Amino acid sequence: MKVYFPIRRGIFGRVVGYVKAVDGVSFTVERGQIHALVGESGCGKSTVLRAILRLVDVYSGKIVFDNVDITSRRESDLKWYRRRVQAVFQNPQGSLNPRMRVLDIIAEPLKLHLKIPREEVLNRVHELIRLVGLPESILDQSPQSLSGGQAQRVAIARAISIKPDLLLLDEPTSALDVSTQAQILNLLLDLKEKLNLSYILVTHDISVARYMADTIGVMYLGKIVEKSSSETILSEPLHPYSKLLVSSALLLEEKSVETTLKPIGEPPSAINPPPGCRFHPRCPYAIEKCKVEEPLLMSTGKDHFVACWLYT
Amino acid sequence: MSVNKPLLSVRDLSIDYYTLSGIIHAVRKVDLELCSGESLCIVGESGSGKSTLGVALSLTLPPNAAVKSGSIVYSDIDLLRARRDLIDKIKGKEITMIFQDPLATFSPLHTIGEHLEDVAISKLSVSRREASSLVIDVLKKVRMPDIDRVLRSYPHELSGGMLQRAAIGAALLTRPKIIVADEPTSMLDATIQAQILSLLREIVRSEGTSLVLITHNLGVALRVCEKTAIMYAGVIVEDGSTLDIIKEPLHPYTKSLLAAIPRGSHRVSRIVHTPGEPLDPRLEVLGCPFASRCPSARDKCPESVNYVKIGDRRVYCNLYSG
Numbered sequence A: 001m002k003v004y005f006p007i008r009r010g011i012f013g014r015v016v017g018y019v020k021a022v023d024g025v026s027f028t029v030e031r032g033q034i035h036a037l038v039g040e041s042g043c044g045k046s047t048v049l050r051a052i053l054r055l056v057d058v059y060s061g062k063i064v065f066d067n068v069d070i071t072s073r074r075e076s077d078l079k080w081y082r083r084r085v086q087a088v089f090q091n092p093q094g095s096l097n098p099r100m101r102v103l104d105i106i107a108e109p110l111k112l113h114l115k116i117p118r119e120e121v122l123n124r125v126h127e128l129i130r131l132v133g134l135p136e137s138i139l140d141q142s143p144q145s146l147s148g149g150q151a152q153r154v155a156i157a158r159a160i161s162i163k164p165d166l167l168l169l170d171e172p173t174s175a176l177d178v179s180t181q182a183q184i185l186n187l188l189l190d191l192k193e194k195l196n197l198s199y200i201l202v203t204h205d206i207s208v209a210r211y212m213a214d215t216i217g218v219m220y221l222g223k224i225v226e227k228s229s230s231e232t233i234l235s236e237p238l239h240p241y242s243k244l245l246v247s248s249a250l251l252l253e254e255k256s257v258e259t260t261l262k263p264i265g266e267p268p269s270a271i272n273p274p275p276g277c278r279f280h281p282r283c284p285y286a287i288e289k290c291k292v293e294e295p296l297l298m299s300t301g302k303d304h305f306v307a308c309w310l311y312t
Numbered sequence B: 001m002s003v004n005k006p007l008l009s010v011r012d013l014s015i016d017y018y019t020l021s022g023i024i025h026a027v028r029k030v031d032l033e034l035c036s037g038e039s040l041c042i043v044g045e046s047g048s049g050k051s052t053l054g055v056a057l058s059l060t061l062p063p064n065a066a067v068k069s070g071s072i073v074y075s076d077i078d079l080l081r082a083r084r085d086l087i088d089k090i091k092g093k094e095i096t097m098i099f100q101d102p103l104a105t106f107s108p109l110h111t112i113g114e115h116l117e118d119v120a121i122s123k124l125s126v127s128r129r130e131a132s133s134l135v136i137d138v139l140k141k142v143r144m145p146d147i148d149r150v151l152r153s154y155p156h157e158l159s160g161g162m163l164q165r166a167a168i169g170a171a172l173l174t175r176p177k178i179i180v181a182d183e184p185t186s187m188l189d190a191t192i193q194a195q196i197l198s199l200l201r202e203i204v205r206s207e208g209t210s211l212v213l214i215t216h217n218l219g220v221a222l223r224v225c226e227k228t229a230i231m232y233a234g235v236i237v238e239d240g241s242t243l244d245i246i247k248e249p250l251h252p253y254t255k256s257l258l259a260a261i262p263r264g265s266h267r268v269s270r271i272v273h274t275p276g277e278p279l280d281p282r283l284e285v286l287g288c289p290f291a292s293r294c295p296s297a298r299d300k301c302p303e304s305v306n307y308v309k310i311g312d313r314r315v316y317c318n319l320y321s322g
Helices: A045-052 A079-084 A102-113 A118-131 A136-140 A148-160 A178-195 A206-212 A230-235 A240-248 A288-292 B050-057 B084-090 B112-124 B128-141 B147-152 B160-172 B190-207 B218-224 B242-247 B252-259
Strands: A002-009 A014-023 A034-038 A085-088 A166-170 A198-203 A215-220 A223-229 B008-019 B022-034 B039-043 B065-074 B095-098 B178-182 B210-215 B227-232 B235-241 B307-310 B313-316
Touching: A002 A045, A014 A045, A034 A045, A034 A206, A045 A166, A045 A198, A079 A085, A079 A102, A085 A148, A102 A118, A102 A136, A102 A148, A118 A136, A118 A148, A148 A178, A178 A198, A178 A206, A178 B252, A198 A206, A206 A230, A215 A230, A215 A240, A223 A230, A223 A240, A230 A240, A240 B190, B008 B050, B022 B050, B022 B065, B022 B235, B039 B050, B039 B218, B050 B065, B050 B178, B050 B210, B095 B160, B112 B128, B112 B147, B112 B160, B128 B147, B128 B160, B160 B178, B160 B190, B190 B210, B190 B218, B210 B218, B218 B242, B227 B242, B227 B252, B235 B242, B235 B252
Parallel strands: A034 A198, A034 A215, A085 A166, A166 A198, B039 B210, B039 B227, B095 B178, B178 B210
Antiparallel strands: A002 A014, A215 A223, B008 B022, B008 B065, B227 B235, B235 B313, B307 B313
């Protein structure tokens, strides 16, 4: 999948370049699985989600959901897809309409997608609010009066209200405190089992990815540089960027303090990514080939893929 | 190293905020000591009062804050009651601060060079030329790349990591005795965060500066500070060596905080969350603020609790009082 954003200049809006936010990303999510995309700001991980939601146009590539290619379907042809794929965003307060009561927020997708009588909508809402562990008294409140954790539970209740198959989670806990984060992560895991959901989780926090996900894709400047099972990525990362990311994670294990790699410099811009491997200017192991030729994602066995010349 | 007299000592400090929704008890009866060259982390969740303690230490309490009791003594001066001119000599010179948002630290209308030179001129009374060489020295110390360009840049032209390096430089310029850093890396990306934290750790060691680092992240504490104080609802519930606290937390709140941090796959072990919400900061508390959520609370916990010393650790909990 590729998603390019045009950069326009001047009064005629001439396109002078592209921000290659997502540049050739491929992955699959099996039913019942959790796939995490990890990376730093600007690596394109959220853009991938926005493309899956068809909020941005895809430049090239395909999005296939349940054997149906939805990449270029018209909006009127997508209603079934919208029901089956829902999203939860980072800022729970910002994703809830401040002028609606919690009750109406959760009821809205039910009214839109399922033609069921009012009575039943109300029953479903009460059921949902219990499912996400909130008191029913909260239904009459407005979103502003909720704490961050409560608001995120409401957003989750709304997302699961119409029984989707796939939930896209964009940094669902990074605005929350550790103990609230723990509540939300465990709630998401319980709901996944109960409702047979699949998740695509976008996060910058590698310990959240390890806790939640079955598989992890590490993104850097619009590319997936490595993907494998989450334990493999954490215990034996191959790509130098994954190594850097894992060693920079502030894990509580004592040994992790001493082994912190010394990273070089800062990520370059996605408008003019470096030629060859995009990580080569910061990579301590870069060889001549890395500066000219771009490595492809290759299998190293056991469902472990890495895009790095050191391993080919 | 702990035999020397503390550089800074906080005694019985309570701070309230007067707000439209009532009086907020942000800091409750805090006792704290900081020795020369020591780095101390204050760890807590939002609303724990850690930042209020930080602004009190750096003498930048907002106008609606009221010190209800206690003292902050630094080189025999009670900073909360000292004369204005005395405070001005200490604030920003002997005690400096690093903030969370590096972009908000600098005025958008001035270059980084002007900023840092102005700090040197106003606090050290040096000439512009002397200031400029001091600034270059300090930027080398924080290992700033491409110093010439940075000096001429406006804040918006630099990345968050570069700006935070410059902010650390500004905080070091006056060769302070104490640096108070409030979440200095929580707006930065993981790899940049690791860079800035290791820079902070090296610099306080090589300069012999004391550091008070305020963070919500125990992983940050582990990387930078040998000592840590855990705050909950305005109270220091436990303090001691960072490593000891992480290996063997004593206070039930610290235990619940550590149990909530993901450390492996959920398939191996689930993280545990303590039910309930943090204490309403408007409530008066006599005993332990965590009592209502504590799984091992005793009858007397809401009414009374004292600090118990265990080796060089201290815990605010009745479970250890024998």
